[in-house]
Amino acid sequence: MAPRPFRLGRARTGLGIFATRPIRKRTRLAEYKGPRLTTKEAEKAEKAGNRYLYEINSRWTIDGTPRSNIARYFNHSCNPNADTSIRGGRIFVYAIKNIEPGQEIVYDYGIDYLKNVIGKSNCKCSRCMRRRAKRARERRAAQKRKAARVAAKRRAARKKK
Numbered sequence: 004m005a006p007r008p009f010r011l012g013r014a015r016t017g018l019g020i021f022a023t024r025p026i027r028k029r030t031r032l033a034e035y036k037g038p039r040l041t042t043k044e045a046e047k048a049e050k051a052g053n054r055y056l057y058e059i060n061s062r063w064t065i066d067g068t069p070r071s072n073i074a075r076y077f078n079h080s081c082n083p084n085a086d087t088s089i090r091g092g093r094i095f096v097y098a099i100k101n102i103e104p105g106q107e108i109v110y111d112y113g114i115d116y117l118k119n120v121i122g123k124s125n126c127k128c129s130r131c132m133r134r135r136a137k138r139a140r141e142r143r144a145a146q147k148r149k150a151a152r153v154a155a156k157r158r159a160a161r162k163k164k
């Protein structure tokens with residue numbers, strides 16, 4: 004097997020996976036591996052706090068907890084460059100964009116995970132971080148404009164006296 008075109012590394016949210024070579028769109032990157040759980044077992048595991056459950060269908064879920072499951076280290080992003088697909092009861096992660104060396108490889112975990120596990124306002128993906136930074140800049144700019152208006156009014160009031 005060809006060596007992996009990625010490595011584990013430090014990401015904003017802990018560990019993540021980063022490309023070490025250019026990766027072409029549609030390249031299969033890894034299999035999301037782990038024991039198969041029945042839906043009932045999976046529900047129990049979820050209640051116990053397992054965050055690595057991947058439902059394949061109405062009967063089976065993969066428990067991706069084992070550290071040997073490299074695919075568990077792909078982080079979530081709202082602006083992903085990878086995705087998962089289920090083929091014959093197995094889950095594969097593949098690139099959906101051309102990926103440059105050094106870029107983090109991320110896929111969208113889905114709206115349920117974002118809402119219930121991460122929390123929409125806690126997402127640390129690059130898109131959400133940019134969006135939040137932009138909003139903070141706009142807030143600061145608005146405060147500055149307001150402060151300038153107040154100062155101008157004060158100056159005008161002083162002149163009248």
Ligand SMILES: [Zn+2]
Binds near residue numbers: 081082126128129131
């Ligand atoms: Zn996000």
